[in-house]
Amino acid sequence: MKRRRFIGAAALATTALLLGTLAACQSGDAAKPKQSFMNIGEFSVNPKDGYTEVRDGAGRKLALIARGAKAPDGFAPSNVVEVPVRRVVAYRAFEVGILAALGVPETLVGVTDPRDKWLRDDVRRGFDEGRIAYVGQSSDVDFERIKAQHPDLVMTWDPSIIPMLDSIGIPVVVTTTPVATCLSTHMRFVEFIAPFFGREAQGKAYFDKVAAALKTIRERTQGLPQPQVMWGDIYEKRVLVEPGNAWVAELIGLAQSNYLFDDVYGTSCIEISTERFIHSGKEAEIYFTYRTPARGATSKAALARLNPLIAQIKPLGPEGRVYAPLAHYSQSSDRLDEILVEISAILHPQAYPGHQLSFFTELPNTDPVKIAKKD
Amino acid sequence: MHAQAIHSSLSTPLSRRALVFALLSLLVALMMILNLRIGSISYPVDQLLGALVNPFKKSDISYIVWNIRLPRTIAAALGGAFLAVSGLLLQVYFRNPIVGPFILGISSGSTVMVSLVMLTSIGLGFSGYAPYLNTLASCLGAYGVTALIVVIAIRVRNGVTLLIAGLMMGYLCGAVTSILTALAEKETIKGFVLWQMGSFSGFKWIEVWIMFVVGGLLLGATYLMSKPLNALLLGEDYAASMGVDIRRFRLLILFLSSSLAGLVTAMAGPVAFIGMAVPHMTRLSLGTSDNRVLLPGACLLGALITSLCDLIARMWLTPVELPLSAITAFFGAPIVIYLLLKRGMK
Numbered sequence: 001m002k003r004r005r006f007i008g009a010a011a012l013a014t015t016a017l018l019l020g021t022l023a024a025c026q027s028g029d030a031a032k033p034k035q036s037f038m039n040i041g042e043f044s045v046n047p048k049d050g051y052t053e054v055r056d057g058a059g060r061k062l063a064l065i066a067r068g069a070k071a072p073d074g075f076a077p078s079n080v081v082e083v084p085v086r087r088v089v090a091y092r093a094f095e096v097g098i099l100a101a102l103g104v105p106e107t108l109v110g111v112t113d114p115r116d117k118w119l120r121d122d123v124r125r126g127f128d129e130g131r132i133a134y135v136g137q138s139s140d141v142d143f144e145r146i147k148a149q150h151p152d153l154v155m156t157w158d159p160s161i162i163p164m165l166d167s168i169g170i171p172v173v174v175t176t177t178p179v180a181t182c183l184s185t186h187m188r189f190v191e192f193i194a195p196f197f198g199r200e201a202q203g204k205a206y207f208d209k210v211a212a213a214l215k216t217i218r219e220r221t222q223g224l225p226q227p228q229v230m231w232g233d234i235y236e237k238r239v240l241v242e243p244g245n246a247w248v249a250e251l252i253g254l255a256q257s258n259y260l261f262d263d264v265y266g267t268s269c270i271e272i273s274t275e276r277f278i279h280s281g282k283e284a285e286i287y288f289t290y291r292t293p294a295r296g297a298t299s300k301a302a303l304a305r306l307n308p309l310i311a312q313i314k315p316l317g318p319e320g321r322v323y324a325p326l327a328h329y330s331q332s333s334d335r336l337d338e339i340l341v342e343i344s345a346i347l348h349p350q351a352y353p354g355h356q357l358s359f360f361t362e363l364p365n366t367d368p369v370k371i372a373k374k375d
Numbered sequence: 376m377h378a379q380a381i382h383s384s385l386s387t388p389l390s391r392r393a394l395v396f397a398l399l400s401l402l403v404a405l406m407m408i409l410n411l412r413i414g415s416i417s418y419p420v421d422q423l424l425g426a427l428v429n430p431f432k433k434s435d436i437s438y439i440v441w442n443i444r445l446p447r448t449i450a451a452a453l454g455g456a457f458l459a460v461s462g463l464l465l466q467v468y469f470r471n472p473i474v475g476p477f478i479l480g481i482s483s484g485s486t487v488m489v490s491l492v493m494l495t496s497i498g499l500g501f502s503g504y505a506p507y508l509n510t511l512a513s514c515l516g517a518y519g520v521t522a523l524i525v526v527i528a529i530r531v532r533n534g535v536t537l538l539i540a541g542l543m544m545g546y547l548c549g550a551v552t553s554i555l556t557a558l559a560e561k562e563t564i565k566g567f568v569l570w571q572m573g574s575f576s577g578f579k580w581i582e583v584w585i586m587f588v589v590g591g592l593l594l595g596a597t598y599l600m601s602k603p604l605n606a607l608l609l610g611e612d613y614a615a616s617m618g619v620d621i622r623r624f625r626l627l628i629l630f631l632s633s634s635l636a637g638l639v640t641a642m643a644g645p646v647a648f649i650g651m652a653v654p655h656m657t658r659l660s661l662g663t664s665d666n667r668v669l670l671p672g673a674c675l676l677g678a679l680i681t682s683l684c685d686l687i688a689r690m691w692l693t694p695v696e697l698p699l700s701a702i703t704a705f706f707g708a709p710i711v712i713y714l715l716l717k718r719g720m721k
Contacts, residue, residue, distance in 0.1 A: 139564075140557055235566035236493075236509045237577025239696075266695060271569060274577050275443045276415040276694035282435050295563075309577060312438060 041185030042177035043192040048072070052083075052195050058159045058174035064195055078166040081153055081173070084198035089146055091138045091156040095175055096123060097333030098190050101206045102199040106131070109149045112138035119328040143168065153196060181268065183250035187211065187336065206334075213337035214254065217344040220351045221256040227347055230260045230280055230315070231288040232272075234307040239277040240269050240290065248288075248343070255344040260284055274309060281313025286347065287322045288360070297324035299367045321346075322363040329359040392668055395661055399675035403452065406682040410448040411440065413686065415694035446578040448682070453586045454575060454643055455681025456674040457635040459657070460597055462650030463673045464632035467604050467666065468625065469534050475651030476636035479541030479629075482645035483548035484520030485637070486571060488512040489644075490552045493567045494559035509570065510582060510641055517637030520544060521630065528629050532622070537629075572698030573646040575685050582642050590638055594674065597631050600624075601666040608664060646681070647700040652707045653677045659717075680707060 038045045044055040051072050052064040063075045064083045071080040089110030090096050097120075099105050105122040114134045115127040126132035133149050136142035141161065146154065147168050154165055157176040165172050173196070181189075187210045194203025229252050232241030242248050244262035252259040260280040264272055269290070281287070291297035296306050300322055304311035314320050323346055332339060342359050345352035412423065418436050426437040461476035468474075477483075492512040527540050556564060603624055606614035611621050639646060657672040658664060684702040691697055 137557055234577070236570065238566065238569045238574060239576070240565065240569075261694075264694060269565065271696045272694040273415040273689055273696050275439045278439060278443065279416045279435060308579070309442070 038188075038191060040188045040192045041182060043185070043189070045192060045195055054173070054192065054195065056174040057157075057177040058162075060162075060174065062171065062173060076166075078162075078169065078171055081171045081196060083196055085152040085196045087149065087151045087153075088196075089135055089149060089151045089154045091154075091158065092175065093120075093331040094189075094333045095155045095193070096120065097331060097335070098193050099197075101190055101334035101336075102194055102197055102202045104197045104199060107197065108132055109151055110135040110146060110154075112136065112141060118331065120331050146170065155193075181247050182245060183214075183247040183254070186247040187214070210337045210340065213340050217255050217340060221344060221348050224256050224348050224351060226256050226258050227285045228258050228260055228283050229286045229288070229347065230277075230284040230313075231290075232261070232269075232277065233290040234274070234277065234310050236307075237274070239272050239274050241272055241277065242268065243270050251340060251343055252347065255347050257286075257347045278309065278312055281310075281315070284313060284315050285320060287313065287315035287320065289322060289324050289363075292325055292327050293361065294327060297322075297363060299364050301366045303363070318365060323360040324363055325360055326358075332359060335359075392661055392663070396672070396675070399672065399679060403675055403679045403682070406679055406686070407448050407452060410451065410682055410686055411444050413690060414439070414444055415689070442580075443577075446580055446583045447575050447685070449583050450578040450586060450643065451575040451682045451685040452678035453583075453590055454639040454646065455649055455653070455677035455679070457586075457590050457594070457639050457677070458646060458650040458681070459653035459673040459677025460594060460670060461632045461635040461639075462652075463654040463657070463666075463669060464597065464604075464628050464635075465650075466654050467607060468628045468632070469538060471538075472655065473651065474538075475648075476632060477545075477640075477645060477647075477650065478538065479524050479633060480520050480543075480545035480548060481517050481633055481636045482640050483545040483552070484516035485513040485640040486516065486645065487548040487551045487555075488516030488519070489570055490555045490559075490567060493570065494555045494563055507579075507581075513644070514637070514641035516548075517640050518634070520548070521633035521637055524633055525626055525630055528626055569698070570644045573644040573700045574688070574696070575643050575699065576696065578642065586638060586642060590635065593631055593635050593638070594670075597635075598667075598670050600627065600631075601670055604628075604666040605664075608666075643699075645700065646703060648703040648707050649677055649681055652710070653680060656680075656707075656710065 036047070042055075042057055042059070046053040046055075050065070050069065054062050054064060056062060060079065061075070063072050063080045065071060065080060067082045067084075069082075071077065084104075086107055087109045088099070088107050090099065090108060091112050093113070096105075096108060096111065099108055100120075100122060105126075108123070108126060109131060110133050111118070111123065112135060115124060118124055118127070123132060127134075133145060135145045135149065138156075138158065143161075143164055146165070147170070151170055154161070154170055154172045155175050156172055157174065159174050162172050162174075175189075175193075188207055190206045191200070191203045194200045230241070231248055231252075232239065234240075241261045241264060243264045243266040244259060245265050246268050249259045249262060253262070260283060261272070264270060289297050289303065291303070296302055300316045300320075303322065304316055310316060315322050329339070339359050341352075342355070342357060345355040346357070346360060346362075349355070411427075412420070416439060418426075422436055423440060426432065426434065426440040429437060430441050431437075458476055462474070465474045465476060465478065466472055489509050489512050492508050523544065524537070524541060528537055531537050531540070556567070559567070603614060603617075603619045606617045606619055607624070614624070615621055636650060653676050654669070654673055657669055657676050660676070661668055661672050663669065681703070684699060684706055687706065688697045688699045688702045691702075
């Protein structure tokens with residue numbers, strides 16, 4: 001009896017092993033690690049038999065299939081994407097950076113900002129070569145222009161364009177969600193995009209690089225005094241801040257600092273009461289403004305001039321520190337690890353001696369006096 | 376409204392009116408105290424009182440009470456009163472109960488000018504005026520449209536034609552705003568969208584004083600017109616027989632109404648619903664069409680409802696602020712429907 005059971009089990013195991021080996025041989029990629037189900041915030045990547053099922057930011061399920069393969073049942077033709085994608089239109093600068101991180105910047109054929117708004121060399125070059133086209137404002141794209149670019153995929157934040165693109169046969173993936181992006185999702189978003197381009201290994205490598213930077217930040221800032229930090233701005237009379245569930249707020253916490261709007265929950269950039277902003281501002285030591293120098297953030301005095309109320313917050317005083325993002329900051333998602341390190345270096349300059357700022361600028365107390373040339 | 380019904384409504388018992396006025400005054404005072412008391416930062420009552428009596432004390436609480444809460448509280452009450460009176464005047468003028476202060480395109484005029492400042496680089500040339508630039512632009516837009524309406528009203532006697540002209544002006548301004556929004560930088564759009572939702576947040580004392588002085592004068596002038604307004608309710612011929620110069624009087628109504636609405640829009644952005652709904656609520660609660668009673672009644676009720684809506688907008692999801700216009704519509708529209716249905720059933 002025992003012997004029979006043993007023989008049966010051995011036969012089953014051998015058959016399973018044989019079938020597994022055969023399957024691996026058929027795919028021709030036996031060494032490739034099998035990707036498992038991934039939840040990336042609101043997004044997910046779920047490898048199935050013969051295709052990969054992804055859930056986008058709008059909760060839609062898309063099937064990623066190999067080029068020329070049969071589409072799986074249960075998916076509308078517009079929800080099937082042939083991979084690797086060779087031509088893509090991207091709405092946000094964030095995704096453009098991710099393409100660079102995956103090593104496929106040449107797949108970009110359409111963007112929603114004209115050439116002069118881009119500070120990335122790869123995008124400018126794409127415009128100059130005629131590969132990349134400006135397809136109109138993101139709030140009102142030109143569908144004819146998109147169609148003319150023959151994209152395999154459009155990456156967008158705007159679900160309202162889906163019916164129109166469905167009708168012209170262009171698959172769409174929604175890359176934003178109704179909730180603020182947490183740090184983990186922000187870092188792992190690359191792993192959501194990677195399967196569209198067959199670049200899972202590069203996606204993993206990029207994530208590992210960012211995760212390593214984060215680990216170093218944790219170690220380097222361990223036990224340091226915790227500065228009080230605020231991130232937001234007053235636009236005329238309305239106050240907008242980064243909520244506590246946003247990735248920057250999480251990063252600030254991980255880098256041994258106190259984010260003063262930790263209790264605010266919402267989508268990225270949310271309006272709060274003026275009195276709360278001023279009250280928290282009295283405790284803050286470091287203040288990140290949304291405004292770039294081009295939008296008036298040239299000095300503490302300039303910010304106070306724009307909004308007299310803001311003059312009351314501690315960072316605008318002589319001992320406080322105020323930082324403004326530089327124009328290329330929002331287009332540098334492929335350098336997320338460097339951005340994380342830079343924010344950490346701002347929070348704890350003593351842990352990063354000699355760090356040169358490249359994504360933010362520290363605002364001086366007053367604007368430098370302009371000296372007119374005599375000649 | 377039928378002449379007999381108007382006559383009878385003009386003679387509602389005084390005791391009821393006095394009671395309603397006393398109640399409204401008390402509620403407005405309570406609401407203002409509540410707005411001062413409650414905020415996203417909570418302070419004990421004794422500290423608040425201490426801050427109130429020591430305006431120059433250098434403390435967090437003094438700053439918040441004197442520079443954030445008090446100006447906002449007063450502005451919300453004044454703004455509500457002005458919008459309600461503005462709506463009441465236009466409802467008498469057009470003899471149309473669904474008319475509000477923004478029907479003639481005043482808010483659109485403000486919006487187009489503010490969009491020019493916020494969505495283009497025009498504002499960069501006036502950085503010296505930065506804290507007041509939107510207010511100035513909004514003021515220019517509101518009063519620009521007001522001037523146009525008055526000019527059109529001089530030429531056109533028919534109220535419906537004027538109404539259509541106002542609507543068209545609104546569409547034209549809306550078109551310009553849409554184009555500017557389409558061409559604007561992404562980072563500036565959110566601020567502009569927020570402005571369009573209206574708010575009494577961030578009011579400065581200078582703005583409160585402007586509202587108080589200019590609005591006070593306009594309100595005083597409006598009250599002086601309450602008798603001719605009553606006469607107009609009974610028809611233009613009747614008013615003319617009572618010695619009212621109809622043409623001038625119409626122009627005066629338009630000027631006062633637009634100026635009051637323009638003043639609020641300039642400072643706080645477009646605040647929906649108050650101007651249209653509060654006059655109804657005042658009529659129903661006071662049971663009269665007598666403008667000598669309705670005008671102060673609308674002032675009080677407008678101040679009360681706007682202050683309450685502002686409190687809800689501030690405190691519902693504190694410290695997150697909700698758009699004021701969303702609260703005013705959400706809160707008030709069902710009340711108006713209920714009151715109208717109730718009156719209809721009677």
